[in-house]
């Protein structure tokens with residue numbers, strides 16, 4: 001199975017290098033500058049509490065793409081998606097599966113519109129990683145990619161292409177699984193991410209600092225409850241186990257938990273606030289759910305984007 005990983009940043013670089021190290025046929029679609037760096041230095045990965053490794057990646061730039069791949073793993077930031085739509089077009093054939101692991105949900109409609117719903121599968125990842133000084137560093141435990149066919153119900157037989165994807169992604173240094181319902185899995189992750197992203201960017205620190213500050217744990221619980229309400233109103237209520245797990249993540253004393261949204265903001269970079277928090281808040285409005293804390297966080301992120309000239 002030929003896999004094209006689009007973007008060799010924190011997420012694409014980590015999962016792509018792990019897949020390549022496990023012997024899978026992986027090519028990275030990168031922009032010319034990144035291609036140059038990768039040619040000179042390779043991809044250096046520092047897994048969390050594990051041996052660092054380097055990989056010499058097979059790379060291609062958009063102008064060199066001339067045939068279809070079996071799987072296109074999309075791992076760019078949301079604000080890079082527009083450009084990617086035209087860049088990847090030559091890689092998309094009649095049976096290509098496009099597996100995006102971007103955060104949020106908006107990109108699925110954009111991809112369906114451009115490449116046809118039949119080529120898009122649901123996907124998400126769990127990892128805490130960053131690219132700094134040329135090294136992709138996994139900064140917390142656990143790495144997982146979860147995927148599934150849209151519309152497949154729990155208990156239904158898994159489609160052949162999901163079985164093939166599962167086999168291609170298995171035993172490669174991270175967890176890979178087919179979700180019983182990818183819609184539910186996407187919402188469950190969105191709740192954790194939007195709540196965690198809103199909380200850590202609003203109060204500007206990791207969960208451990210927030211819950212140790214006066215009123216911090218109340219804000220965390222308030223944001224979690226607002227987030228649970230949006231998912232429930234949208235028809236994707238989290239079960240008690242998932243709620244308890246999310247709440248524990250957002251209120252654990254001493255926890256270093258942040259989010260990619262927070263880490264980007266802390267480094268003065270552009271943030272995916274529209275896709276992660278804005279879309280969430282707007283959906284709450286459309287569903288008649290009151291979310292004052294999430295809305296406040298969204299306002300703060302919008303001010304931040306103006307301050308860095310991104311909006």
Ligand SMILES: NC(=O)C1=CN([C@@H]2O[C@H](COP(=O)(O)OP(=O)(O)OC[C@H]3O[C@@H](n4cnc5c(N)ncnc54)[C@H](OP(=O)(O)O)[C@@H]3O)[C@@H](O)[C@H]2O)C=CC1
Nearest residue numbers: 007008009010011030031075076080102103127128129260
């Ligand atoms: N980092 C994390 O811990 C997690 C991130 N995510 C999500 O994963 C997605 C990717 O995030 P992340 O990996 O952190 O982001 P990064 O910014 O680290 O990586 C994105 C990469 O995409 C590349 N890129 C952008 N446009 C193109 C293009 N047209 N062609 C080829 N490459 C391109 C950039 O390359 P260039 O060098 O050319 O700019 C960059 O290396 C986001 O939606 C994020 O929210 C999800 C879970 C955890």
Ligand SMILES: CC(C)(CO)C(=O)C(=O)O
Nearest residue numbers: 125126127128193259260
């Ligand atoms: C859910 C979480 C926090 C970890 O995968 C994430 O997706 C992110 O930081 O972007």
